[in-house]
Every structure is written in C-alpha cells, then in structure tokens.
Amino acid sequence: MDADLSSSWDMDDEYEKLIKRMNPPSVVMDNEACKNATVIRVDSANKHGILLDVVQVLTDLNLIITKAYISSDGGWFMDVFNVTDQDGNKLQDAGILNYIRKSLGADSDFIPTRNRSVGVESVADHTAIELTGNDRPGLLSEVSAVLTDLKCNVVSAEVWTHNTRAAAVVRITDESSGSAITDPHRLLGIKQLLCNVLRGNNKIREAKTVISNVEINTDRRLHQMMFADRDYERADDNIQDEQKRPSVTVVNWCDKDYSVVTIRCKDRPKLLFDTVCTLTDMKYVVFHANVHAEQPEAYQEYCIRHLDGFPVNSEAERQRLIQCLEAAIERRVSDGLKLELCTTDRVGLLSNVTRIFRENSLSVTRAEVATKAGKAINTFYVRDSSGNPVDAKIIDYIRQVIGQTILQVKGRSEYSNSPPQESPTRFLFGGLFKSRSFVNFGIVRQ
Template identity: 60%
Template sequence: MDYWSPSVSVDDEFEKLVLRINPPRVTVDNASNKKATLIKVDSANKRGSLLEVVQVLTDLNLIIRRAYISSDGEWFMDVFHVTDQYGNKVSEDNIAERIQQSLGPRGRSFRSLTRSVGIQPTADHTTIELSGRDRPGLISEVFAILANLKCNVVAAEVWTHNSRMASVVYITDEENGFSIDDPDRLAKIKQLLLYVLKGDTDKRSANTEVSVGSTHTERRLHQMMYADRDYDNENENMNCMISDRSKPLVTAENYVDKGYTVVNVSCPDRPKLLFDTVCTLTDMQYVVFHATVIAEGPEAHQEYYIRHVDGCPISSEAEKQRVIHCLEAAIKRRTSEVLI
C-alpha cells in the first residue's frame, strides 16, 4: 500500500509557491567597489540556499574576498565581494542567471548522504563513488580493475585525509563510449572494487550502495569523507602533513542571549575555502543565520552564527568538539586533492 506524506508534499508545494511569488533577485555591481565585484542575493529562505549560492560562485572559479550573510527569518540577503583568479573584477555575463537558477523551484534540492561505493548511470557516463582506508597503490589497483573490465576512465577526483580516501570516478564503456547500464556488469564492478577497498586492513568494512541522483562532485566528496569519519583524529598526529603554523584554528562558543552558537575559523586563505566550510556545516544539519567572511590577505577569517536545524544551538561540549574537528578536516582535505 502506498502512503501519502502530507507534510512533505505541502511543504514542497509551499516552498515552490513562495519562490514563484518572490523569485530570487541577484544584482552584479561593478561600480561600488574599486577592487572587487559585488554580488547581492535576495531570496526567500530555504534550507541549503547559502550553500547553493556559494557553490555557483565556486564553480565559476570566483574568489570570494568578503561576504556578509544574513538569513534570520523567511528571507536571506547575502553580499559577496568577488574577483577572478587574477584579482580582477568580473564581467556580469551569466552570473546572476546562474545563481537565480540554483535558487529557483528547479534548483538543486538538499540531498542526504549516501555511503561508500555507489554507481549511478547517466546519459554520458557512469559515476563510481569509492571510499575506504588509504594505502599506497590503491588508486592504481582501482584503475587496473576498471581497465580489465573494459571500462574507460573519463575523469576522476581523489581526496585523502587522515588515512581515509574518497574518490569519484566517471567511466564509460570502452567499446561504445556510452554509460554502463547492464545490472550484472555493474554488480561485478562493484563487487571487485569493494574487494580492493577492503583489503586486509580496513577494519571499518566498506559498504556498497547505489547513489541516488547527481550531487555536485566536490560536495559529494565532502559527504563521503564525513560519512567515513575522517575527522576522527586518532591518527592525526602520525599522518597529518600540515605544519602547526598552517593548521586551521576553529572555535565554537554559545551566544546564550541570542540562542546562537558562534563558530570562528582562521586559517591561510585558499580558493574554495568558503565552500568547504559552508558545505560541512550544511551537511552536519546546521543552519547559518549570520556570517562575516574576510579573506583579503594571506589569512582568512570566518564567523558563523549557527543553530541546529531543530532551532537549538550546540548543546554539549562533545557536539562542540565534533563541529570543530569536522571543520578542521574539511579545510585540510583539499591539501591532498588529486584530479585525473
């Protein structure tokens, strides 16, 4: 028997109605600031809106020098000071349109985590997700198996951190160049890759699961590493290759009078830093109500006023430490980023 869930259906339709009545407004201002382009975003608030905007700016290879974020209530207003990779202002082009599309009714919805090994065919390629214990030669073994199974690797991205590995690999059939949709062949690919991932030392025992939908690659890698608990720092002192000088400083304190938890992040600036921290907070089920970001020099400073999705600030010291460790891990993962 099928069951209709009125709460989910009504909430979805209400959100779409609000967005139709009050569509997102995005302006690109090249006159107000001499050194940066100002991108202003006003929209009805929905869960994940901030991440979607930051994701678009990141995908456009824009560098966020400053950001002022406010989403307290039913509306959010964000201002981003951005430049291109060379420190120049950017042309308007399709920036506003891209952001509006991401926030509109057809934009990406908030997606839940999936685990370990997943394969999802698309029109052009099949996506393989891998996560497990890192060791020398692991990726070579994965690619060797795919080659033996007549799979062509179109592209791949690999992250390693704290003895864990996550990878998203895009493959096609070697003979016809299309995605692979034969269930038996997919099952064989997953079985062999799972065997390689487990090896003789992975005590966490990798799982196999077919992913649902198509999530942004870098967000998916963050999700996979988070699900694999790479933020557990039991091996951090032995495996971390980052010097104390460049180690991120993350603090979290409750602002009792206003009912927020205030999270501060200070670390060397780099591209995609804001995306990594916002992605982590969002996937940990926290909502950013206010934030200030300054990254105009070698150091970046981020301040977030957050609550859990249930409306409460962080309630325990253990939860506070978990947030700190997860943000530190998110910042450090890209130091081992590999593109193929």
C-alpha cells in the same frame, strides 16, 4: 507508502514555488560599489540550505569570494558577496553575469530542495562509482588498473585523501560502446572487485563501493562520503602539528542563543563552500556570517543554531563540530607536488600514468581527472610514498617517460618544466606514451 512520500514531496515543492512567486528572489550585481571586486547581493525567502546553494553557484563558476556578509534571521535571506575571477579581476563577462542572474534570480529554478543540485553532470551517458576506503600508496593505480581490465573507460574522477582515508567519485563508460554500463551483473562484479581493492589488508576499517544512478555534485558528495567514513576522528599517534591545523573555535553567545563558530586558516579556493557544506550537512543553520578571504589568511565567523533551534549544547558536540570543520578544511588542501597532464584521451590512460607513479614510489594525495573534446586533462598531487620530499630526479625521469610537454610540474620553481639536457634515452622513451601498455617496454613490472 512510496506514493504517499512522493505526493508529500510534490506538495512541498508546490509550496516552495508559491513562496517564491510571492517573494521572488532578487540578484543585484554591481561593479562600481567596490574598487577591486564585483559585489553580488542576493535577497530571497529563507530556507535551510539556501546559503550553500548560492555559494555553490559561485564556486562552480570558479569565482573567488573575497568577502561575504550573510543574514537570514526570520523568513528572509540576504547575502552580499565580493567576488573576482581567478585572476583577481572584476566580473566583466556577460555570459557569467547572465548565468548568475538566471541561476539565482526571479526567473530561475532556484528552489533549494532535495531535488536541486548545482553544477552536476547528467548520468545518462556514464556510470558513477563512489569509493571509500583506507588510503595507501598505489591505491589509485590499483583501482584504475581493475577498471581497465574490466573494459571500463574512466571519463572523469575526483580523488581526495585525508587522515589515512580515501574517497573518490569515478565516472566510467563501457570501453566498446562508450555509453553507461547498465548490466546489473556486470555492475555487481565491478563493485565487488573494487571493494576488494579498497579493503586491501585492512580488516578494521570498512571499505565501500556504491554504484550511483543519480545526479550529484562531486565536491559535496566527497565531503559527505568522508564525513560518513569518520575521517575527522584522529588517532592519538597521528595528531597533526597544532601549528599546521586550522584554528576553529566554538563558543555560545547566551544572550542571543547562538553558537559562534570562528575559523582562521590559510586562504584557498572553495574554502567557503567547504565550511558551509559541512555546517549544512551537519544540520546547522547559519543566521549571520562574516567572511574575509583575502590572501594569505581567511577569517570566517558564523552565528549558528542546530536545525531544532538550539545552539551547541554539550562539550562533546562542540568538539565534534570543531573536528568536522577542521577535516572539511584539510581535505582539499593540496598536499604534495602538483603535476598536470594533458594529452589525447584513450582507454587505460589513467591506469598507465598512475602505475608509472607507483613504480617510482610516488603516492597520489589528490587527483582531478577530466576529458574534454577527446583530450585528457588531469591534475595530480603527489608525494614520496615514504613521506620524504619528492626527488627532483624522479620527476625528471617520469617526465621523460611520459613526455616533457604532456606532463608538467606546476607551482614549484625547483622543478623546471623546460626540457633537460639531451639524454641517450630520450628517443627510446619518446613514443612510449602512444603505446597501449607500459608493460610492453619492460619499464613497469607486472
């Protein structure tokens, strides 16, 4: 049966390649058509998921999509995007322009199938672990401590929390060899211990740990994991203030047999990817769309049908779609104070840093952990574990412990990155971050 399924997939790929040869995709980039953005036009044979693939290519380059016009009626797909770099400038870098052209144009491997994933990392040199469970203060600290005890080095991680749930994709290597962990017995032990940590004392909601050996796009996978974990379901006693929630409406356009989805919310990077990803994974097809995403507010309008050709056909389906889109928008919202850490990477670094946070009553709401050329480049969004605003004195103390130049506060003027006045403890803590364990100094309780 597996052979038959593989043969069927191969036939599908060959058919799609034939369609591509008959109707090669076209990519046109114009820096003259718009005063303040580069206009990118993509024409291609239509296929479910193609819009997400195009948006993902642009998003993975950290480009800002300020406007988009999408039309995919019939067998042809036509998109126009106005994009800038992160500084709001037109695209001038020849390398980026060539990458877009090669990724989406006629000479690309641009076939939106199950096998294609944009912006993924090879798993040959690391082991990917997917985690979902109940969120609680100190969870990231506990997970990273377990991995350190198991002689695992965290090379990258992405952590999201939303609506009392947490999801993470963590990439690890063996501490001694620096390569992927392949021993099935060791992997089983890692999986079981992490699952116990995620479960905690919560006996109601399930915790999951999955060892992944396939290439994945981390952002899309996190959306899928949280969707499968039903983070979009809100408890009656945990209803967010209506004014803080994004505005999402779904109405049926009976004359055209479309359902029209309208979204209004605060603009932020990757917002378009998050909404298109959710619609695609929920098996909706976008036929037309109009997107305006110029600060501070974003407006998105989609004409959709389900993959079976029907619009939204019940109130229950309408409410579920609204809840899922709200959740997709909220998951990446940066709730908390932004801290950036940059230092020489070493085994146990993440465990030590997050333990310092936990011992000072800080809870991590989102985290991006990466290593590059021997450097750890980490971003944490933290808040007080009790829900109160973060105390500036605690942040100052943590920065003294870790290092003023190593850990910096971003985006909040009340927390200055400039060193505070000389302190009698400054020299005591100065070499702390070079130590293998914070426990040795008695600052962190065992």
